[in-house]
Amino acid sequence: DAKTTQPPSMDCAEGRAANLPCNHSTISGNEYVYWYRQIHSQGPQYIIHGLKNNETNEMASLIITEDRKSSTLILPHATLRDTAVYYCIVRVAWPDQGGKLIFGQGTELSVKP
């Protein structure tokens, strides 16, 4: 079973920041938080991951709370092409357990003009 909880859906206005929350209250010290998204009829796409520090890349920022029990994915200027299902996934980093991803239901983000 997935170890994360996400709202089923969210709306965001085009050009505004999209803030997608994720609860992972049972996360262990050796687990990373990963975010993937899936645009309709495509395979999932990696966005970002982090352990305990905030992370930023060209796609998004990831803010992890100090107790690591929740995180927020931020898309700073959402566009219509960001409309997708966003998955927050907790994955064991060590020892190596193969790296399989356990997906939950995700958050369906709709970016509206």
Add this chain to the structure above:
Amino acid sequence: DTGVSQNPRHKITKRGQNVTFRCDPISEHNRLYWYRQTLGQGPEFLTYFQNEAQLEKSRLLSDRFSAERPKGSFSTLEIQRTEQGDSAMYLCASSYSSSSSYNEQFFGPGTRLTVL
């Protein structure tokens, strides 16, 4: 780098027939994963390979399912005696991982199976 490719993209078959799907991972990736996704659900892990060795199989992978990666490059997923419940999107992903690092998985576009 052409990404992960899967063939065919769509397959329609009749109940009881056998089907085989192919996945070509990114060339230097040593790990290959298979997932299944039904409508409205997130992908579910089925199995994974490190090089040619199949290291884990989900209990979702019944005896009718078999996966191979004979030379550590492309992989095939075969479903024998298909059932209507096998209708789903079958996703393949690959990654490069070593003893000291994980890297993200890159997914293919999937093969959509419809069993009539």
